[in-house]
Amino acid sequence: MSGWDYMEIYWVKLQAIREETPEINTYYFECPPGFDWEAGAHVHLALEGFNAGEKPNRALVRHMSISTIVSEGMVGITTRVKADCSEFKARLRQLAIGEKVALFKLNHHLVLHRENKRLYFLSSGVGLASFRPLVLDYLADTSNIEQLTMLHVTTQSDALFTDLLGDATSEQINSRIVYGRNAYYPAVTDLAVDQDGIYYIVGSDEFLHETIALLTKEGISPNQIMIDKHATRQEAFLTKA
Numbered sequence: 001m002s003g004w005d006y007m008e009i010y011w012v013k014l015q016a017i018r019e020e021t022p023e024i025n026t027y028y029f030e031c032p033p034g035f036d037w038e039a040g041a042h043v044h045l046a047l048e049g050f051n052a053g054e055k056p057n058r059a060l061v062r063h064m065s066i067s068t069i070v071s072e073g074m075v076g077i078t079t080r081v082k083a084d085c086s087e088f089k090a091r092l093r094q095l096a097i098g099e100k101v102a103l104f105k106l107n108h109h110l111v112l113h114r115e116n117k118r119l120y121f122l123s124s125g126v127g128l129a130s131f132r133p134l135v136l137d138y139l140a141d142t143s144n145i146e147q148l149t150m151l152h153v154t155t156q157s158d159a160l161f162t163d164l165l166g167d168a169t170s171e172q173i174n175s176r177i178v179y180g181r182n183a184y185y186p187a188v189t190d191l192a193v194d195q196d197g198i199y200y201i202v203g204s205d206e207f208l209h210e211t212i213a214l215l216t217k218e219g220i221s222p223n224q225i226m227i228d229k230h231a232t233r234q235e236a237f238l239t240k241a
């Protein structure tokens with residue numbers, strides 16, 4: 001028996017690719033029967049050959065957030081594919097429509113808290129992809145959420161999901177895009193005036209550490225901060241702050 005037999009692996013075909021920005025693509029894969037996810041979920045995405053041996057070839061496996069919701073009918077993965085990239089990304093970039101990848105270990109750390117509080121989504125770069133399904137969920141049902149505020153830091157060339165998350169204020173969402181960390185940190189300080197809000201952060205580990213440190217300094221407690229990490233890793237981020 002191989003080490004893989006215990007785990008359900010879904011081999012799914014690439015159906016479409018959308019160029020979000022010159023460096024960021026969304027890859028849409030078919031949605032296999034039985035593969036249901038909730039907004040905020042992530043999955044292991046693996047390329048052919050990853051399980052050829054007894055141990056997984058980690059160079060061919062990455063965690064990826066699912067940037068679509070189930071009703072869209074496809075599993076969307078949004079990622080940066082620069083020219084100077086890893087073997088994984090280089091192979092992903094060359095993937096043709098109809099070719100297959102493996103999806104497995106669906107997991108879920110980010111959930112919408114419906115506790116009549118204001119929610120704050122803080123993201124950097126492609127991290128915004130993790131929030132897209134949660135925003136769609138919120139727009140479909142705003143019950144028991146007082147307000148959603150989004151603060152996204154990016155570069156001019158990287159503006160992602162502007163249709164959904166434009167630099168606009170609507171009745172349901174306050175959204176703000178800032179360009180560069182110099183604008184981002186003062187904006188976080190302004191948001192942290194709400195001592196009762198729930199703060200979600202998605203981005204690089206460094207981005208998480210720095211944002212958590214700032215929120216904590218402003219009086220936000222670790223249990224008001226949500227990050228896309230397994231419980232065993234959350235502590236390292238939320239207690240070091």
Ligand SMILES: Cc1cc2nc3c(=O)[nH]c(=O)nc-3n(C[C@H](O)[C@H](O)[C@H](O)COP(=O)(O)OP(=O)(O)OC[C@H]3O[C@@H](n4cnc5c(N)ncnc54)[C@H](O)[C@@H]3O)c2cc1C
Nearest residue numbers: 042062063064065078079080084085086088089126129228
């Ligand atoms: C829960 C969770 C959810 C995640 N969701 C997403 C998601 O939705 N989208 C997403 O994009 N990522 C997501 N990630 C991160 C993802 O797993 C990868 O770590 C990330 O995309 C970087 O991929 P990469 O290592 O293939 O490097 P790349 O993106 O290729 O590169 C990262 C940097 O390293 C350099 N680099 C890497 N390899 C080489 C090389 N061989 N030679 C030269 N330079 C190199 C690149 O120039 C670049 O600056 C998630 C992670 C977690 C834990």
